[in-house]
Amino acid sequence: MDQLLQHLRNFYQLSEAAEQVLPEYFTKLVLPKNEFLITQGKICRHLYFLEQGCLRGYYDLEEKEITHWFGFENDFVTSFHSFITQQPAVENIQLVEGCVLWAISKDSLFNLFNQHHEIERLVRIAYEKYYIRLEERFVNARFKTATERYQDLLEQTPHIIDRIPLGYIAAYLGISQETLSRIRGKL
Structure with a gap:
């Protein structure tokens, strides 16, 4: 819980009262x-x-798994569309490594919003960061070559190469595993 609290402080400084009730939820x-x-x-x-x-x-998609995002330490993760709308998810979220997570239900989160309005602001900031990552991903997929996408991956999140199987990385980049191997060979 300490790591979660420290991470939240990086987004927005919560009151002591709000921080004290978070572990209950x-x-x-x-x-x-x-x-x-x-x-x-x-x-x-x-x-x-x-x-x-x-x-x-x-x-x-057509008997293929299309990886569209990865989550690592200090990320908030969920099927955002399903979580927000309470409609069935169109995606799967699978652990690539054993994980330690902290979970909060939507009902509990809304109870926190009602008790501590600064938590609502904190979650809005987290959603904004998620949206920015989503938009960057969209722009990269539409306007960059496969080689440029792979180079961006190496520059921005090099730890992915050590932790994620190459098949998942290829799917994330929107290319075949063979194409990824060729790109890696050239670099």
């Missing part, structure tokens, strides 16, 4: 590699803080 989860946080067709009812480990969000 979060549940610690320790899950093994390959476990799913959410599967397609299920409603996502929790927002998670990833304390340790990594995971991926992916879609099933």
